[in-house]
Amino acid sequence: MTEIKDSEEKYKKKIDEDDDLDLDTEDLLxxxxxxxxxxxxxxxxxxxxxxxxxxxxxxxDGSGAxxxxxxxxxxxxxxxxxxxxxxxxxxxxKPNRFHSTQMEFxxxxxxxxxxxxxxxxxxxxxxxVTGEFQKxxxxxxxxxxxxxxxxxxxxxxxxxxxTFVLIRDxxxxxxxxxxxxxxxxxxxxxxxxxxxxxNVTRCYMMHADSAIEVSEKxxxxxxxxxxxxxxxxxxxxxxxxxxxxxxxxxxYNRKIHWADEDVYVMHITDGENWxxxxxxxxxxxxxxxxxxxxxxxxxxxxxSFLDEVKGLDSTKIRYTAAKPxxxxxxxSKALTDLLGDTE
Amino acid sequence: xxxxxxxxxNENRNWTAKAKEIAxxxxxxxxLSFGNVEFRLVNTDELAQGRALxxxxxxxxxxxxxxxxxxxxxxxxxxxxYEMVGHKYKNTLENEEYTVVYLNKADTExxxxxxxxxxxxxxxxxxxxxxCKKENGDLIKHAIxxxxxxxxxxIISEDGKTDGKKKLEGIxxxxxxxxxxxxxxxxxxxxxxxxxxxYYKTTxxxxxxTVYDVYKFILDNAQFNPWEKEVxxxxxxxxxLYRMMRTKIMHxxxxxxxxxxxxxxxxxxxVVATEMQLGVDQVANPxxxxxxxxxxxIKLFESIxxxxxxxxxxxxxxxxxxxKKREFDDKSGKGLEKILDALRFSDDIGFISAYxxxxxxxxxxxxxxxxxxxxxxxxxxxxxxxxxxxSELTPRILKLELLIGREAALPSLEIPxxxxxxxxxxxxxxxxxxxxxxxxxxxxxxxxxKEETDNLWGHFTLLNHSTxxxxxxxxxxxxxxxxIKTVDNLGLPCLIGGxxxxxxxxxxxxxxxxxxxxG
Numbered sequence: 001m002t003e004i005k006d007s008e009e010k011y012k013k014k015i016d017e018d019d020d021l022d023l024d025t026e027d028l029l030x031x032x033x034x035x036x037x038x039x040x041x042x043x044x045x046x047x048x049x050x051x052x053x054x055x056x057x058x059x060x061d062g063s064g065a066x067x068x069x070x071x072x073x074x075x076x077x078x079x080x081x082x083x084x085x086x087x088x089x090x091x092x093x094k095p096n097r098f099h100s101t102q103m104e105f106x107x108x109x110x111x112x113x114x115x116x117x118x119x120x121x122x123x124x125x126x127x128x129v130t131g132e133f134q135k136x137x138x139x140x141x142x143x144x145x146x147x148x149x150x151x152x153x154x155x156x157x158x159x160x161x162x163t164f165v166l167i168r169d170x171x172x173x174x175x176x177x178x179x180x181x182x183x184x185x186x187x188x189x190x191x192x193x194x195x196x197x198x199n200v201t202r203c204y205m206m207h208a209d210s211a212i213e214v215s216e217k218x219x220x221x222x223x224x225x226x227x228x229x230x231x232x233x234x235x236x237x238x239x240x241x242x243x244x245x246x247x248x249x250x251x252y253n254r255k256i257h258w259a260d261e262d263v264y265v266m267h268i269t270d271g272e273n274w275x276x277x278x279x280x281x282x283x284x285x286x287x288x289x290x291x292x293x294x295x296x297x298x299x300x301x302x303x304s305f306l307d308e309v310k311g312l313d314s315t316k317i318r319y320t321a322a323k324p325x326x327x328x329x330x331x332s333k334a335l336t337d338l339l340g341d342t343e
Numbered sequence: 344x345x346x347x348x349x350x351x352x353n354e355n356r357n358w359t360a361k362a363k364e365i366a367x368x369x370x371x372x373x374x375l376s377f378g379n380v381e382f383r384l385v386n387t388d389e390l391a392q393g394r395a396l397x398x399x400x401x402x403x404x405x406x407x408x409x410x411x412x413x414x415x416x417x418x419x420x421x422x423x424x425y426e427m428v429g430h431k432y433k434n435t436l437e438n439e440e441y442t443v444v445y446l447n448k449a450d451t452e453x454x455x456x457x458x459x460x461x462x463x464x465x466x467x468x469x470x471x472x473x474x475c476k477k478e479n480g481d482l483i484k485h486a487i488x489x490x491x492x493x494x495x496x497x498i499i500s501e502d503g504k505t506d507g508k509k510k511l512e513g514i515x516x517x518x519x520x521x522x523x524x525x526x527x528x529x530x531x532x533x534x535x536x537x538x539x540x541x542y543y544k545t546t547x548x549x550x551x552x553t554v555y556d557v558y559k560f561i562l563d564n565a566q567f568n569p570w571e572k573e574v575x576x577x578x579x580x581x582x583x584l585y586r587m588m589r590t591k592i593m594h595x596x597x598x599x600x601x602x603x604x605x606x607x608x609x610x611x612x613x614v615v616a617t618e619m620q621l622g623v624d625q626v627a628n629p630x631x632x633x634x635x636x637x638x639x640x641i642k643l644f645e646s647i648x649x650x651x652x653x654x655x656x657x658x659x660x661x662x663x664x665x666x667k668k669r670e671f672d673d674k675s676g677k678g679l680e681k682i683l684d685a686l687r688f689s690d691d692i693g694f695i696s697a698y699x700x701x702x703x704x705x706x707x708x709x710x711x712x713x714x715x716x717x718x719x720x721x722x723x724x725x726x727x728x729x730x731x732x733x734s735e736l737t738p739r740i741l742k743l744e745l746l747i748g749r750e751a752a753l754p755s756l757e758i759p760x761x762x763x764x765x766x767x768x769x770x771x772x773x774x775x776x777x778x779x780x781x782x783x784x785x786x787x788x789x790x791x792x793k794e795e796t797d798n799l800w801g802h803f804t805l806l807n808h809s810t811x812x813x814x815x816x817x818x819x820x821x822x823x824x825x826x827i828k829t830v831d832n833l834g835l836p837c838l839i840g841g842x843x844x845x846x847x848x849x850x851x852x853x854x855x856x857x858x859x860x861x862g
Binding site: 050 | 809
């Protein structure tokens with residue numbers, strides 16, 4: 001029944017708006033791996049005039065007034081997470097240079113054609129079965145019932161491609177913010193896996209005082225010791241764009257064909273950077289002509305790099321300052337700021 | 344009377360035969376009477392949908408929550424609702440009206456039969472009790488409201504900028520706060536001849552007389568735009584179902600009574616009968632507060648039946664000692680007659696007042712005491728509170744608790760004469776007064792001692808966060824300050840008022856209202 005379905009959607013939205021969903025990293029990892037996580041959501045009710053004092057006086061009969069709270073067990077799966085993300089979109093601006101193959105079913109209007117080989121084969125079969133071959137020998141005598149058609153053909157379909165580079169700061173100052181960073185990253189990964197798995201390449205990088213490309217699994221390991229330098233991270237991105245060497249745990253260095261595909265770079269950090277002022281922004285400036293968007297997410301109030309990012313004043317840059325609490329509402333707001341559809 | 348059981352569009356002949364067998368018993372042996380019934384065997388999800396749509400007819404987040412909660416509980420067989428008495432519909436082929444009842448296909452034979460017998464009890468109440476006849480939910484109307492609500496969402500969103508769903512949800516949330524502010528007993532109010540009054544109107548009081556239906560008054564007098572008023576009106580109409588609270592104990596008690604009777608004397612299959620009896624005992628659990636209507640109700644009907652069969656009514660009986668009363672038996676055999684009479688004319692308060700005599704209450708207290716053995720040491724606060732409560736129970740106290748509990752099922756608020764233009768400390772606004780006149784009856788008659796009365800104020804005060812939140816919403820709806828006159832936990836009258844920015848508390852002696860606490 002559609003009203004029930006719509007109402008369920010409204011209820012889910014309300015849970016999200018009221019931030020009732022208390023998901024942690026393990027929950028999101030399970031969900032990203034295709035599992036369903038069951039959470040207790042408090043039953044919502046609008047206030048009513050009720051009897052009793054707040055600290056233990058007995059309420060009335062119930063019936064909507066003074067009702068005790070109970071929880072609903074609510075299953076969260078990928079579909080639910082994706083429904084929270086429906087405003088996050090990637091744009092594909094580079095020209096179509098890639099093609100995939102699809103099968104197209106042919107009908108008479110769009111080019112149904114006779115398949116000569118199969119037609120001859122079916123004619124021969126008929127002649128053998130009816131005894132015509134024994135009588136007259138092989139003779140090409142195609143009747144209407146013999147005709148076979150090509151019903152399927154390959155169709156090249158152009159598609160647009162992108163590479164999404166996800167960079168996270170794993171310096172010691174990020175330790176108290178690890179949970180939020182993990183959850184943000186998982187939200188991105190779920191979205192990219194579900195909506196853009198065919199045409200977006202995911203690329204992961206970690207940095208403390210130096211940067212390294214890692215696998216998706218290693219992206220969630222513990223923080224490194226040492227200082228914090230953003231410069232090496234952005235230099236690594238430039239290396240990927242230019243096809244030069246950089247540090248990678250994957251066993252190879254990638255080259256991003258920025259002329260043919262869109263490039264998204266997201267940096268998750270607390271904003272505390274030890275590089276000299278101006279050095280990192282210079283590196284970013286050299287990167288900007290080749291990429292589609294740089295998304296800078298600063299968590300908490302300690303860092304100052306956000307001001308430098310704002311100073312770049314480019315339409316290709318989106319930034320957000322997220323509160324450090326790892327709540328759904330914070331994550332949702334931050335990612336909507338960075339990935340929300342502005343059109 | 345026609346009985347049919349359908350599964351999908353087809354008749355389930357096996358179950359139709361069984362349902363008819365049960366109907367034969369309740370009609371011939373228990374003298375019940377009701378109209379045509381169509382049972383529909385549905386799966387758990389469909390039953391959850393049906394329940395949710397009945398409790399939350401409008402397509403809002405509340406419907407979504409109700410559905411998910413019902414599905415989860417039914418799926419886990421936890422607090423399972425086995426049936427849902429639904430709506431009346433007209434079978435146009437036969438030109439007859441049927442009441443549709445949903446049954447869960449996943450239930451066992453004993454459970455389904457229990458439900459059918461239980462439903463017949465409910466239906467007898469609906470057809471014969473003077474209050475219940477007017478109170479049934481009309482699911483055809485619910486469907487119309489649902490459609491209209493969705494249409495309003497679309498219309499409001501037509502400008503492309505307004506989020507119609509959000510707008511309507513805001514009104515729905517406010518209206519839910521108003522829901523319990525209806526008049527539960529409109530039949531007790533005297534009709535006022537407004538034509539004469541309006542002609543000779545000499546004052547500008549608003550309202551002219553005390554108004555007991557606060558929601559209706561706000562609906563008629565607050566400033567709404569047309570679509571807001573439409574939504575509030577729908578919600579007001581739907582809120583009338585709260586009046587079913589007036590006969591909750593009778594409804595569930597009688598339905599359970601019928602179910603038990605069939606299980607004991609009607610069902611031929613002993614295994615099924617035993618399972619049915621166990622089911623009734625489980626539902627009518629006297630130790631679960633939520634099951635009080637079932638537990639108390641069924642016991643009271645059994646008591647009425649026994650008393651009626653043994654002639655234990657009337658003056659001749661009432662002057663006997665307790666010992667003689669327990670022995671009295673004139674074999675008059677009028678048990679069922681007494682029950683059917685009680686059902687026709689009572690609400691829960693009248694029912695308890697008339698039929699819960701001292702002997703019944705003593706026996707019920709003995710049942711309550713049997714929850715734990717005598718030397719049991721309580722392990723939780725709930726157990727401790729229960730044992731303390733039961734140890735102090737007497738028939739008088741139990742009866743008072745039951746009666747006051749029913750009378751005060753919802754806070755009763757009214758708008759006094761001129762209350763819409765009340766000059767309060769936060770400005771001119773709407774005054775709502777809590778009506779505690781029912782308590783006055785008990786105090787004046789001496790049934791409640793001063794100490795007992797003093798202990799009650801904490802239960803009846805409206806000074807809590809939920810009321811404060813509600814007050815903020817009332818201010819939003821009314822557009823001006825709103826005040827609620829209540830009592831504090833010492834029983835002293837006081838006022839709380841809100842103006843949209845703050846909620847303030849005023850002891851009554853600082854506010855000259857000239858209005859007595861008891862109306």
